[in-house]
């Protein structure tokens with residue numbers, strides 16, 4: 001294989017290094033998926049110079065099995081190009097990196113040097129300089145390459161995520177928000193820029209504004225706050241949301257420049273809660289994610305079109321494969337887990353289990369009614385004296401559609417001294433009189449004219465337990481329809497779990513207070529994989545073990561992000577979704593089908609009963625249980641009549657528990673008092 005004639009320039013972090021020295025690494029890493037892609041003879045590797053205004057003279061030859069080329073383009077310098085068609089999902093580069101610690105980076109003022117344009121954010125706030133082709137991928141708002149950092153191996157893998165034609169430039173996305181770039185991106189062939197996008201017509205200009213100039217950023221935020229105030233003074237009616245936002249900006253302004261910058265950065269921030277700092281995103285580095293990470297995903301695969309690119313070549317969008325479809329990117333920085341002291345004891349005392357109260361949805365209310373063996377209803381039945389009439393009577397009964405009788409078996413046999421009696425249930429007593437039924441039978445078939453309707457008291461519902469079945473069959477045989485096993489109260493909960501729940505509740509209350517102090521609504525969430533010591537018995541309950549170590553915390557950011565959908569629960573689910581796309585979570589193989597829904601077998605703590613939208617999101621994510629403090633009787637997802645968490649007409653149900661114990665922090669506003 002030929003050495004790059006252009007090689008690295010003096011401005012390159014590679015210095016005078018010979019690129020051939022990394023070829024074995026690249027070839028080795030790629031060969032697994034290259035199947036027969038032998039390097040072409042050098043004669044065929046000549047870079048194209050005839051189109052696209054490519055500048056001759058600076059190109060390399062192809063240097064790896066995928067025949068990537070380095071070509072220069074006016075306005076954006078060198079870039080990486082495909083010299084042959086590549087299928088989606090092709091690993092085109094697996095580049096080793098040089099890691100520079102955060103201290104070295106800062107002390108060496110490397111951000112201000114040429115390296116600042118080439119560094120990838122790395123774990124623990126460090127930066128990495130990618131060898132091989134890694135540093136030469138240009139930015140595109142509609143990239144065709146994803147990259148995944150692996151801090152353990154010290155490499156960055158670059159993979160096409162849609163098919164690429166020979167001659168296409170291979171681009172990654174440095175940031176979905178082009179206003180955070182430190183240069184004015186130019187548009188490549190067949191590329192969409194942010195400024196073309198309907199979403200953001202000013203993104204290009206934003207790039208100029210977001211320099212390192214702190215004064216400009218602060219001035220911009222102050223202007224925004226002034227606009228907000230002017231709007232308020234204009235005598236318009238303002239929503240509580242507008243007012244909260246204005247108060248938030250005022251608060252930030254009162255904190256001085258730093259506060260204004262924070263507010264500005266937060267509004268602009270697109271990374272998920274939990275990602276470390278917004279500064280890294282606006283810093284002049286190709287920061288494809290925010291700073292620190294143990295192993296980090298990078299590219300934002302989402303193009304800036306409104307519609308996702310649909311391409312038959314796309315690899316399956318499994319988050320377990322690490323191909324992120326998610327807008328949020330950032331490092332794996334897990335929020336600390338709960339600290340708790342498991343208490344001894346086999347069972348909870350009466351006082352203890354009263355600390356948790358089930359939020360009962362409509363199904364449970366219905367099931368409670370079903371549990372009442374004395375709940376009866378009246379039906380008309382006829383006794384069949386001549387077996388040959390049975391068929392006619394059953395045909396007649398099919399004409400009467402009565403949902404309230406669905407749980408009844410049609411025929412009841414009874415044996416007494418006089419012999420065997422067979423009765424067939426036909427209609428509800430409250431829908432017709434005995435005479436009307438008699439006439440209907442005769443009209444249906446004259447052979448039924450002699451039948452006399454008899455009123456019976458029968459069970460109102462199917463049997464949920466074997467015991468109920470025995471009991472109810474004594475009056476009339478009913479169907480057996482066992483209810484999902486669900487505790488009616490916390491009595492069966494292990495005492496250790498109660499302490500764990502207490503720790504979770506204390507934590508969200510503290511987080512809510514912090515959110516409130518920062519100007520947001522005091523609503524906080526913590527979602528976690530419960531410790532194995534408090535799992536239910538897997539063999540009996542069919543409990544799917546949760547993803548170990550997976551956890552996230554979030555709070556409501558509707559005020560600070562000025563966005564109506566940034567509810568705490570949604571923020572938290574989004575963070576879990578993001579975490580599942582990055583190692584180590586992306587590398588875990590689901591234990592069984594359905595085991596890798598976003599919140600499968602996870603527990604979630606939330607200060608306030610979630611709204612219906614958030615409850616539905618929890619249901620879709622298959623959360624296992626939710627603990628909350630403040631109910632929202634009017635519009636909550638649990639305690640209102642919606643009872644989203646436990647409906648028979650939805651395909652998942654989960655437990656919702658209200659914490660009724662002491663609160664470590666002084667009380668937060670109750671849910672119906674804050675506008676959430």
Ligand SMILES: C[S@@+](CC[C@H](N)C(=O)[O-])C[C@H]1O[C@@H](n2cnc3c(N)ncnc32)[C@H](O)[C@@H]1O
Pocket residue numbers: 075076077078079117118135136137138139140183184185186187286
């Ligand atoms: C990581 S380097 C990419 C390789 C670089 N083009 C080179 O020649 O070394 C990042 C720099 O490339 C340039 N660049 C990347 N994408 C660009 C784009 N879409 N438009 C203009 N310049 C771009 C910017 O100057 C940026 O600072």
